[in-house]
Amino acid sequence: xxxxxxxxxxxxxxxxxxxxxxxxxxxxxxxxxxxxxxxxxxxxxxxxxxxxxxxxxxxxxxxxxxxxxxxxxxxxxxxxxxxxxxxxxxxxxxxxxxxxxxxxxxxxxxxxxxxxxxxxxxxxxxxxxxxxxxxxxxxxxxxxxxxxxxxxxxxxxxx
Amino acid sequence: xxxxxxxxxxxxxxxxxxxxxxxxxxxxxxxxxxxxxxxxxxxxxxxxxxxxxxxxxxxxxxxxxxxxxxxxxxxxxxxxxxxxxxxxxxxxxxxxxxxxxxxxxxxxxxxxxxxxxxxxxxxxxxxxxxxxxxxxxxxxxxxxxxxxxxxxxxxxxxxxxxxxxxxxxxxxxxxxxxxxxxxxxxxxxxxxxxxxxxxxxxxxxxxxxxxxxxxxxxxxxxxxxxxxxxxxxxxxxxxxxxxxxxxxxxxxxxxxxxxxxxxxxxxxxxxxxxxxxxxxxxxxxxxxxxxxxxxxxxx
Numbered sequence: 001x002x003x004x005x006x007x008x009x010x011x012x013x014x015x016x017x018x019x020x021x022x023x024x025x026x027x028x029x030x031x032x033x034x035x036x037x038x039x040x041x042x043x044x045x046x047x048x049x050x051x052x053x054x055x056x057x058x059x060x061x062x063x064x065x066x067x068x069x070x071x072x073x074x075x076x077x078x079x080x081x082x083x084x085x086x087x088x089x090x091x092x093x094x095x096x097x098x099x100x101x102x103x104x105x106x107x108x109x110x111x112x113x114x115x116x117x118x119x120x121x122x123x124x125x126x127x128x129x130x131x132x133x134x135x136x137x138x139x140x141x142x143x144x145x146x147x148x149x150x151x152x153x154x155x156x157x158x159x
Numbered sequence: 160x161x162x163x164x165x166x167x168x169x170x171x172x173x174x175x176x177x178x179x180x181x182x183x184x185x186x187x188x189x190x191x192x193x194x195x196x197x198x199x200x201x202x203x204x205x206x207x208x209x210x211x212x213x214x215x216x217x218x219x220x221x222x223x224x225x226x227x228x229x230x231x232x233x234x235x236x237x238x239x240x241x242x243x244x245x246x247x248x249x250x251x252x253x254x255x256x257x258x259x260x261x262x263x264x265x266x267x268x269x270x271x272x273x274x275x276x277x278x279x280x281x282x283x284x285x286x287x288x289x290x291x292x293x294x295x296x297x298x299x300x301x302x303x304x305x306x307x308x309x310x311x312x313x314x315x316x317x318x319x320x321x322x323x324x325x326x327x328x329x330x331x332x333x334x335x336x337x338x339x340x341x342x343x344x345x346x347x348x349x350x351x352x353x354x355x356x357x358x359x360x361x362x363x364x365x366x367x368x369x370x371x372x373x374x375x376x377x378x379x380x381x382x383x384x385x386x387x388x389x390x391x392x393x394x395x396x397x398x399x400x401x402x403x404x405x406x407x408x409x410x411x412x413x414x415x416x417x418x419x420x421x422x423x424x425x426x427x428x429x430x431x432x433x434x435x436x437x438x439x440x441x442x443x444x445x446x447x448x449x450x451x452x453x454x455x456x457x458x
Contacts, residue, residue: 006226013233020250028248077251086253088240104243104406 029084039065041136045075049105049144051114051151058103059083059142072118072140073097073130096128105144113148124154168212169438170431171282174377175291177384182279184388185428189271192391194400195411196421198267204428205274211435212278228266235262241405261404278431280307290369301360305351309344316340387427394420 043066047059059079066075073089080087080102088101099116100107107115118129119141125132134140143152150157171178189201210216235258237249242257285304293300320336320343359365394400399416403409 009230013237016237017249021248023248025245025247025253028251028253086240086243086245088252101241104241106241106405 029081038067040068041066043070043075043134043136043138043140045079045140045142047076047079047102047142049103051144051146052105052110058085066134066136068133070134071130072120072125072132072134073099073128075134075140076102076118076129076142091128091130095130097130099129099142102142102144110144110146114144114146116142117145117149117152117154118142119153122153124149124156126156168208168278168281168431168435170208170212170278170434171284172438173380173434174371174373175283175287176373177377177381178282178287179291180381181384181427181430182275182283184384186272186275186279188388188391188424189275190268192395192400194402195264197400197424198264198271200421200425201275201428202267202271204425204432205271205278207429207432208278208435209274211432211439212281224270228263228270231266231269232259232262235259235265243407257404257406257408260408264404286369287371289367290371293367313340313344316343384427387423390423391420 042063044061044063045059046057046061049056049058062079064075064079076087076099085103086101087099087103088106089097089099091097099118102116117124118132119125120132120134120138122139122141145152145154148154148157173181185201185204189198192198236254239258239261240252240255242253242255244256245253246256246259247254285307288303288307289300291300292303317336317340320339321331321333324331324336355361391400394416397416399414400412400420401409402411
């Protein structure tokens, strides 16, 4: 019985490995993510961790084309893959995704209230980044907060 | 005069208080120091003690433990994507070398603490626990000793239920065996409670018998333990033993102060193995190793 359970676990592991999309590092970063050419406009995206150190900019303000179903998460995914920057998220891409880390800076690394947030046109949306559909001319900022958003301009927890 | 049972380890002859302190300090340093050298020293010490004490080491158990360690090593990088060295990508997320190494490190930590806890359960029997905390927390002491007694009892009963099912020729059902086990133990615990009550377990000023004397040797051992703990705690506080796995693996600290605490910890971790070797080579004659169950020895 013991032996059988060990084999079940091994087979489960193998299934997990092959069911998830296996890619080598080179393939992952050079992959053409099959994006359609039907661009509907441009957004400006930037990623910074200025709350940790002065001028710690991970991605400077960059203009990228978007198609009509692009979200704040998908453009982040695109720009970070293009620039070969590590990032980590929870949830399946497409549903409510939570961004845990960018460039090996993890949530909770700088205190209990720290983590990654995003703003669109200086507003902090209250929905998941993978559900926020972007429009032409939007300015998307991904920022690292150390105080639940209060230090980067989010007023949701202002009190 | 020292009486030693054949299956008993010589290390358990130390007074319960220094013995308990020793186990707590070694296990907590192993788990909390997060330093590979400390963990490897502790692992070797634990394996040495198990080899000297245990008579049931089989190839099968070694393979089982190795598989267990391998599982932890493999599972950690599937859930933790921290680290700068990306090996490959699974479902869009990186599997990193750092997470793999951290998984291996954690597997050694878990294995080492399991081995120390095995030694601890052999050395710290229930009478020692009651002697140690019986005055301060009488109820907790009774509870702990009852639980420690019940686990092997349950294992034995479970095996007997399965055996009787086999003997009756019924198909073996682990679920029904478990339900039988639970009802047997509910009845047994009521019996135990009645028996304890009738013997005055709840009365005040009730004493318990114990035959442990705190000798100067035990005092020396306690002081030795406390001094080494202080040295290691100071070097942890000063950050001499700092080691980080994420985001990239840092260098193993090898300054003089770090090496000093490694040596100190090695002395601490090899005490049981050394006690075992010294005792069995110096104080026990050949005849006691043979089939004589109990040996009295002038000390």
